[in-house]
Amino acid sequence: MRVEQHGSRMIIHSGITQLWIDPWGRDSFRIRMTGEPEMDAHDWALTEPVEAITPVVTVEEIDTTDPWYKTEEYAHYHQKGKVYTIVNGKLTVKINEEGWLSFWNQKGELLTEEYWRNRNRIHRYSTSLRIPARELKPIPGTTDFALTALFEAYDDEMIFGMGQYQDKHLNKKGATLELCHRNSQASVPFFISSRGYGFLWNNPAIGTATFATNRTEWKARSTKKLDYYITCGDTPAQIEYNYTAATGRTPMMPEYGMGYWQCKLRYRTQDELMAVARKHKAMGLPLDAIVVDFFHWTRQGDFKFEPLDWPDPDAMVKELKDMGVETVVSVWPTIDEKSENFGTMADHGYIVRTDRGTDVSTWMGATHYFDATHPGAQKFVWERCKENYYKKGIRCFWLDEAEPEYNCYEFDNYRYFAGPALQTSNVYPVGYAKGFYDGLKEAGETEIMSLTRCAWAGSQKYAVLAWSGDIYSSFRAMREQLQAGLSMQMAGIPWWTSDIGGFMGGDISDPAFKELLLRWFAWGCFNPVFRMHGERSPWYEREQEYRNGVRQMSSGRDNEVWAFGEENTPILCKYLFIRERIRPYVRQLMQDAHETGAPVMRPLFYDFPQDKAAWQTEDCYMFGPDMLVAPVMEPGVTERSIYLPEGATWKDAYTGKVYDGGRTVTVPAPIDVIPVMLRDGKDYPIYHE
16 A cells, blocks of 8 residues: 555555545545546536645654564564545544545544454454455456445434435434435435534445444445545534535525425316416415426427417416416426437437336336436437427426336446446436526526426536425325435435425325325425425326327316315415515525525524534424424324424414423414424514514
């Protein structure tokens, strides 16, 4: 093993491997290792220009002689080693005499270190396990590697972030997470540790992350290199700031994004959609966006309206715009073999390929996914959408199926322009959103937003509004969405929403579902984006099974605020107006996210890092710095216990009662109230005008 310095880069050579240590902006390092002669050039999520840093490097020679050989009579056994210390602001990397890495803050506190288990030297703790902390194992018959990276585990460590997974635990310590996308699962492999550092696994390969009690383990099934980014800060806010500086920050949210979005599966015709919008306005209800869902097209991949159902979209968009309502249109990445665009896309290599077997999906037609990692495919799809949607006045797109949602998740079978799916799958949603972001920007748009059913590290800079996919209609699912949303926020994705009421399984005549919807709707009012959606049961019957050789899609039941009983309409409408009253506050939160990378909704510890109990609290959250929101996530309850962080006073927005922090209180939560606690004398007009 030998260590060399090349400018600001330190390189560790060991056998055929080389490991690079680069300062990567403020208080941060990027670590890369390859087993090939040249380092793979992909930057993946780390595409933003960062401040050039010259680290302070010191070298110390130490005695590494085993204790029993230290006397002069064993002088010929004496050994020396070098320890390298590389300082970048608050973060220090140490390379010990064996080439092992450890990371420290400016106070001299250990943040994390690699997990090595061998007995190469016995002047320190050793074992006979022969487990390396970094391993690039060649895959026979290829030039690729199976990668494992190991770090020490700490009993007191808590892990927050990593994207969107459907479970109940906000703290990911003890979890094994798939590093792959599925419908309702978005792998965004960045986390903030309670020990004061942030870590990005900068690798879009399929793999796993395990935060076990004995070690932390990262695996990639096939890749070219090890690549991760680590940063530190005195607070979670500082860590998030550094991370989003390196991976990009979200733009400023368009004004319509901050209001109420109406959607369902699905408005079948132009007349049906316009009737809903007109009724909203006739009732004097706020409405900022309405969504044209899937199968408004003739065939998948046509990227245009079916004229029998949508005879005059230009007039529709104009009338909606005159009402102050943005039209949002669904786009799917599936291309039917009968689509007018399939031949051109196939000829140009714009379709995802398979290494074996069929590459056809059979849901609602013989379809293929377009290759969102291909710059030409990105541009082609955008140009079709520009011609058929944008020129009609549509500026916001719903990029559905962005994982993409394969019928069979055989990642070793698919191949993209960017490389084999095993190595590159997780960047698919990034490329999907980038194509629309670049196209809209080139067209002169400055306010861009795409509702996208997936994300990866860096997606936020392409104006992605992520949502949590096709989730079940239940209180359990609602509870899971709370942690999913907070985890996405901590992973750097500040625009997030869920389908209010859940997507599937909601019967609009069932009192239990109505209760769930009321509670979820109130919570949605205090989400980054307030958006109604879902397939409501029982479905309407198809008017015809096929039209022009294309199978037709039906629709779920009504999903508007007036569809759930006369007794519930006033409650739902109340929250439409609450959202309007807090809109200036929401606007400031979006400005903060744009300028500093701050999450819009965040765990309590983000604003109260010195409060140990705040790190343990998973059932409520801060909506910006001033509002503590406690969703009701159980049926049949009328009060809610809430932990109030210490160091602040808290006023119940409903009762007006004031409490000191550092305690748990029980507050009223009748069916028309979501508990919101206001910090330090703030007085936002929630339950009063």
